[in-house]
Amino acid sequence: MRRALVVTAILTFVMAGPAGATRLPIAEREAINRTLDRFVDSAVKRHDVAASWNLVTPEMRAGVSRSAWDKGNLPVIPYSAGGTTFHDWTIDSASATEVDFELMIPSEKSKSDSIQFNGTMRKQHGRWLVDSFNPSATFGGGAVVGPHDFTASSGEGGGKGVARLGSFWIAVPAALIAGGILCVLGFFAFVWLRTRRAYRRANLRPLEPIVVKRRGSEPPLVAKERSEPDG
Known part of the structure; x- marks a missing residue:
């Protein structure tokens, strides 16, 4: 009986570990929601690209100047996302300062089309900032396209x-x-x-005629041949 209780306690601890690792306080999730709403509208939809500069980590904008970023040269694909709020993301892993998530965003042009994004949020100086935001699969037209495609x-x-x-x-x-x-x-x-x-x-070029020069005392060869009687 005691052994069964020990095994049950161990299993409970192991199963509770991953679940606890993905828990996120409501206040933190709401803060991430606010950042994502602004980020998708400014960086993904390209409505106000300059505003997204302060919504990402320095690591994400590394190697890109502010002027280039404002012109749309940023490591985020443009996409006509439908909607204005993007709170239906699921957590892959979470800690006090970092959250990996998946977010499905429908297309503004077609309700049957959507793109799934994998992203990372990091908390720096008390603010949740986007550290990465990349497409992982597209859905639409009866086909699913993933990274391997x-x-x-x-x-x-x-x-x-x-x-x-x-x-x-x-x-x-x-x-x-x-x-x-x-x-x-x-x-x-x-x-x-x-x-x-x-x-x-x-x-195939014809040969040039050969000219034989005779001395003046000799009679012409042609004339001599004509004077001879026929044999």
Whole structure:
């Protein structure tokens, strides 16, 4: 009986560990909601890109100047997100200063299309800031496109045009290389044919007549032949 109680206590502790790790106080979640609402509107929708500068961590905007950021050169894909609030995110892992989450955002143009984002929030100086925000899958048209669909195609069918992106970018350089090789071969074939034709024309050129000079005392050869009687 005592052994059973010990095993039960251990299992309870192990199962409660991950659940406790993903708990987040309501106040912290509301603070993250406020940051995400402003971030999606400014950075993702591109409504006010300059406003998103202060909503991200210094690590996320590292290597990007403020002027470049304000012009839209930021590490966030533009997307016509539908809605104004984005609070339906789920927690992957959470601590007192960092939260990894998943957020599904529907498209403004089509209710059946949506993109799932994986993101990270970090608490710095008492504020929750976006540290990363990247698409992980797209949904729509009866197909689901994930990160592996942006690599080279495995040869299996299915998916939409996005799934063929990898094979397309492999085919373009291959076609350019093949075209270059054909151009070089065609050039050499043209030179060879032109040289061969020139050589044949040189061999078919008629020979110039040979002029035999005679001395003045000798009678012309043609006249002598005519004066001889026929045998």
